[in-house]
Amino acid sequence: MLVCITEYRGSDYRLVADIKPTSDTHSEVIFRFNGDMNMVTRMLAQKPIHTLLNSLAELLEKQF
Numbered sequence: 586m587l588v589c590i591t592e593y594r595g596s597d598y599r600l601v602a603d604i605k606p607t608s609d610t611h612s613e614v615i616f617r618f619n620g621d622m623n624m625v626t627r628m629l630a631q632k633p634i635h636t637l638l639n640s641l642a643e644l645l646e647k648q649f
Contacts, residue, residue: 596621602641614645 589600598620605613616638622630 614642616641 588602591598599618601617601619603615603617605615607613618634618638620630
């Protein structure tokens with residue numbers, strides 16, 4: 586498990602990558618983002634966060 590924690594304006598944000606081997610040459614990665622946001626911020630941030638996590642997943646697939 587890889588965990589990245591940051592604080593912004595008094596709120597904690599956490600990005601967790603659960604990495605589980607599925608065979609000798611493959612792994613499964615599940616990204617989870619946890620953050621305490623109000624409804625407006627959540628609505629504004631949801632798409633960029635989703636895009637970021639998808640980009641990370643694509644980069645992992647290309648690298649390994």
